[in-house]
Amino acid sequence: MEFSVERDAYILFYELFKKLNPDVEVVDVRGLSMELRMIKDKWGLENIRKAGKIAVKGMKVAEEEIKPGKTELEVAAEVMRELMLNGSEEPKVYVSATPRAHAEPFKDVKIREGSVVSVVIGADWNHYYANITRSFPVGEISERAKNAIAAMEEAYTTSVEKTKPGVRFAQVEREIEKIYTARGLKEYYITGYTHGVGLLIEEDPITTIVVPHRAMDAKENMVLAMVHAPLMIPEGAVKKEDTFILNKKLENVTKY
Numbered sequence: 001m002e003f004s005v006e007r008d009a010y011i012l013f014y015e016l017f018k019k020l021n022p023d024v025e026v027v028d029v030r031g032l033s034m035e036l037r038m039i040k041d042k043w044g045l046e047n048i049r050k051a052g053k054i055a056v057k058g059m060k061v062a063e064e065e066i067k068p069g070k071t072e073l074e075v076a077a078e079v080m081r082e083l084m085l086n087g088s089e090e091p092k093v094y095v096s097a098t099p100r101a102h103a104e105p106f107k108d109v110k111i112r113e114g115s116v117v118s119v120v121i122g123a124d125w126n127h128y129y130a131n132i133t134r135s136f137p138v139g140e141i142s143e144r145a146k147n148a149i150a151a152m153e154e155a156y157t158t159s160v161e162k163t164k165p166g167v168r169f170a171q172v173e174r175e176i177e178k179i180y181t182a183r184g185l186k187e188y189y190i191t192g193y194t195h196g197v198g199l200l201i202e203e204d205p206i207t208t209i210v211v212p213h214r215a216m217d218a219k220e221n222m223v224l225a226m227v228h229a230p231l232m233i234p235e236g237a238v239k240k241e242d243t244f245i246l247n248k249k250l251e252n253v254t255k256y
Contacts, residue, residue: 034204038196039221045245047128048197048223052243052253054086055123055132058093059256062119066136068112072097072105075119083123092122092129092201099232113139116149116236122201129201131225132254133241141235148231148238151183156227156240159193165220165246169194169207173214180231190229197223197243222246 018026040048061082065075072095083091095105096118111117118135135152137145155176162172173193180189192208205213205222208229218224223245230239245251 037198038204039219040198040223040245041221044128044198045221045223047126048130048243048245049253050125051088051123051128052130052132054083054088054125055121055130055243055254056256057086058083058088058091058121058123059119059132059134059254062095062121062134063136066111066117066119066138068110068138070111071107072109072111073107075111075117076105079119079121083121086123087125088123090124090127092120094118094120096120096237099234099237111138114141114235116141116145116233116238118230118237118239120239120241127199129197129199130243130254131197131201131241132243132256133230133239134256135230135236135238135240144233145235145238147183148185148188148233148235151180151185152227152231152238152240154179155193156242159226160244160250160252163194163218163224163226163244163246163250165218165222165248168215168217169205170214173207176227185231185233188231188233190232192229194224194226195228197225218246220247 058079062079065078076093076095079093080091094103096103097109097111115138116135117138120133122129122131158175159172176193180186195206196203205216207214225241225243227241230237242252242254
């Protein structure tokens with residue numbers, strides 16, 4: 001029995017399928033499958049732990065490779081190589097040297113002095129993902145960038161301390177919003193501090209883009225990435241994100 005499709009397909013293929021099979025009713029069961037997948041079993045958790053170790057290795061390479069004059073693509077290539085050599089079959093690597101989130105790396109965008117470079121890594125093991133993000137200052141950065149990095153550290157600490165089974169995501173979100181507001185950074189703040197991780201690098205609950213998910217409660221054996229939403233300042237995207245297994249105590253599987 002198939003519960004969902006894990007690979008993206010062009011809308012063209014979907015429309016073509018409907019035309020070729022007019023008597024077939026296509027039913028969206030994503031909600032049902034995601035409800036099951038939000039709570040991980042022992043097998044899934046073990047694979048996510050292994051994926052986390054691979055992701056950390058990739059981030060170490062990223063930190064070594066980020067230098068003024070290098071392109072986003074050059075950095076991403078070295079990280080991708082490290083992930084694959086360690087067994088990640090379908091890694092995701094996003095390198096942003098400008099203020100944009102989850103952008104494919106470009107061959108003609110170079111790292112500049114005074115900027116903040118963010119690296120998002122999704123490493124998989126047996127098709128289960130772990131997600132890690134770090135932002136690296138390049139040379140001397142502005143006071144605004146320093147303030148954003150400090151605010152992100154504070155938001156990260158708050159999310160880790162406050163997110164527990166039984167706690168509503170919106171409650172934690174309000175605390176994070178207070179941090180950014182107090183530091184004068186609210187205009188750069190994007191709502192939605194966490195998302196699920198599993199067979200996809202980003203799956204339910206997705207509090208950034210699915211507003212109703214913000215009203216959900218965290219549950220035991222969920223796997224969550226946080227802090228997901230970056231601060232989009234002119235110097236770059238500022239973000240710190242790790243993957244956590246939720247139990248009575250949070251387990252960080254991408255500790256870096």
